[in-house]
Amino acid sequence: MVLTGHGTMENAVQALRIGAYDFVVKPILDLAQLRISVARSLEKRRLQKLNHRYRRHLETMVGEQTERIIEQNRRLEGYALELETMSVSVISSLMTALEEKDGYTAGHSRRVTHYARAMAQELGLGPRLVWLVETAAALHDVGKLIVDVGFIKKKGPLSPEEWEIMRRHPVAADRFLAPFRFLDDVRPLIRRHHERLDGSGYPDGLGGPDLSLATQILAVADSYDAMTSRRSYRRTLKRGEAVTEMERVSGRHFKPEVIRALVAALDRLKAGSVME
Numbered sequence: 001m002v003l004t005g006h007g008t009m010e011n012a013v014q015a016l017r018i019g020a021y022d023f024v025v026k027p028i029l030d031l032a033q034l035r036i037s038v039a040r041s042l043e044k045r046r047l048q049k050l051n052h053r054y055r056r057h058l059e060t061m062v063g064e065q066t067e068r069i070i071e072q073n074r075r076l077e078g079y080a081l082e083l084e085t086m087s088v089s090v091i092s093s094l095m096t097a098l099e100e101k102d103g104y105t106a107g108h109s110r111r112v113t114h115y116a117r118a119m120a121q122e123l124g125l126g127p128r129l130v131w132l133v134e135t136a137a138a139l140h141d142v143g144k145l146i147v148d149v150g151f152i153k154k155k156g157p158l159s160p161e162e163w164e165i166m167r168r169h170p171v172a173a174d175r176f177l178a179p180f181r182f183l184d185d186v187r188p189l190i191r192r193h194h195e196r197l198d199g200s201g202y203p204d205g206l207g208g209p210d211l212s213l214a215t216q217i218l219a220v221a222d223s224y225d226a227m228t229s230r231r232s233y234r235r236t237l238k239r240g241e242a243v244t245e246m247e248r249v250s251g252r253h254f255k256p257e258v259i260r261a262l263v264a265a266l267d268r269l270k271a272g273s274v275m276e
């Protein structure tokens with residue numbers, strides 16, 4: 001409230017502009033009117049303060065609620081991640097049990113994961129792609145659940161009928177894992193782990209352009225382990241022999257850079273610098 005002896009229009013405008021509620025010019029002729037003006041000004045000020053406090057209270061409340069929602073979201077994301085990790089572990093255990101039933105493939109998925117991870121690191125893939133490759137490697141043969149263990153243990157080559165069933169395992173895995181939505185990007189790698197660059201693989205006979213680097217890492221790691229581990233139908237290859245064989249089909253079955261990554265990864269693993 002402005003009380004002044006200079007009651008010009010300019011002063012009055014200026015007073016209101018800077019927030020005065022009233023502009024009273026001296027001399028005061030009506031004291032009762034002044035009292036009313038003062039009372040109104042004080043009331044206005046009181047309401048302003050109340051409004052200000054209420055707004056601050058609201059802001060604090062909104063801030064607290066936002067923090068609570070962020071915290072809840074963080075916790076939910078944590079639960080979802082735990083659930084995903086647990087699902088992969090459960091399917092992996094199923095794989096291990098399946099592989100142990102047949103002494104020849106015991107530890108295959110674990111070793112393929114080990115090689116694939118080392119190769120992905122060798123090729124400088126980012127964390128998301130490394131996770132994709134590792135998870136695909138851990139679960140890649142889950143489709144063999146449809147194959148009778150007797151086939152895998154069988155001495156000598158499979159009959160055409162048995163081979164036909166065996167060739168279905170990538171598709172079976174793709175179908176089996178479909179309900180796990182978080183594996184949507186992993187499934188194509190698994191479905192394509194027996195595909196070859198020249199289109200000679202199975203189940204879809206895809207060629208080079210359809211085979212990503214991540215897919216090829218899995219395919220190379222899988223082939224290498226199949227060659228170097230004990231199989232009922234052929235002798236085990238030594239590391240050098242398997243590498244020579246892989247290099248022979250480089251460019252035809254596998255991308256040369258992936259074969260080079262395998263060789264580098266094997267050297268590194270041998271030197272003991274990469275541990276599981």
Ligand SMILES: [Fe+2]
Nearest residue numbers: 140141193194
């Ligand atoms: Fe396979």
Ligand SMILES: [Fe+2]
Nearest residue numbers: 108140141222
């Ligand atoms: Fe395999």
